[in-house]
Amino acid sequence: MQDSLKKTFPTFSNELIQDIQNNASIQSFKAGDVIMRTGQYINYTMLITKGQLKVFREGENGGEFLMYYLQPGQACAVSMICASKSQTSQIMAKAVDDVELIMVPLSLMEKWMMEHRTWYEFVIFTYRIRFEELLEVVDSIAFRAMDERLEFYLKRHSDACGCKDLKLSHQDIATELNTSREVISRLLKKMEQRELVKLHRNHIELLA
Amino acid sequence: MQDSLKKTFPTFSNELIQDIQNNASIQSFKAGDVIMRTGQYINYTMLITKGQLKVFREGENGGEFLMYYLQPGQACAVSMICASKSQTSQIMAKAVDDVELIMVPLSLMEKWMMEHRTWYEFVIFTYRIRFEELLEVVDSIAFRAMDERLEFYLKRHSDACGCKDLKLSHQDIATELNTSREVISRLLKKMEQRELVKLHRNHIELLA
DNA sequence: TGACCTATGTGACAATTGTTACTGTATGCA
């Protein structure tokens, strides 16, 4: 575990890694599992060591809206923020792949801020990155119409999986953009005419 | 200054307040002044002692979108986040009233995290509050249509000024919601028919 | 008073998005 930690979180000091090993537990999830629910009580900060998460905001009427991805080497800023007051989660997180997480108890999360410079910097960095990501999301919905939001969505998905072949149904996309399948089908067709994508059953090929 | 600081930031320890007095400078702005521009280099974290700010996200095509208000006793989370890497601002802030700010240099912002427990807690609290506010903003645009967004906007404005008489033109509102005046006029008329507001020239009376 | 400016009201129409309904087609499974 020490080696993998060192690789995934290269900025962590040896002392911090030692502390993590001694105190934190590891939890695994299968692809598709819901890792955190809206309203759930949070006692742990989660570090991602393997796999990917998607973080959603849930609407009152059952809608869900994709905010961002979390990758190995990153942490859930919301879990940090809620943990700082043992609050309930304001978001929902789903495993994209099989996922492995390090669970750091709230008390240590705070203690380490004072004791480990590299932990402090990691936490501040996490806040910063998530805040910036959230600002980009606000942009995309405040200033852009659905066609551009769809392109933004596909690009992020492609960045996350590191490939140009997106295994997605139109319904998947519609759900995560909080719109309807027909709208997505229509816009994808237009993108195909503009030769930005090639459409197949259950997967979309990015050409750009 | 000591007394006013103690009143505005009641959680701060006496040592922290002493440190602020010795090291931070005060800056004043007039109502309507732009306090921070998108892209501006940030070296200071700003604490609000007097007046109110509005924080905007700016679009590429000149649009501006109101994210939240900042009140006395609060701090600009974006300035903290950017300051943590001496980055440029991702937002634009405008003074609503005459505003007075305490400017804390970047180096101290970090130093105090280790030295002053009450500063550490204030910073974490600030991240949390802003993150939550931002999530609410995402909600409002991801899940709600313009009529509900308008109501949300008017409510926030009313909360911020602490009154039911909003000195706003339709154009002001349209700009901050990134839509057009006609749309706002139309929706306000409907709200008037539903007896939620009473419309006057240059100001809107909330009835609810 | 009259010229002028800003704010608001409103009708007409366009564009986008949401909804309903129905079609066909690939896929897996009994």
Add this chain to the structure above:
DNA sequence: TGCATACAGTAACAATTGTCACATAGGTCA
């Protein structure tokens, strides 16, 4: 093989939002 199911395409229409044009109303000031 045939059936059930999930996925995709699309037409038709509704609702919302954006845009243009123009009218009117209130206020300022020379």
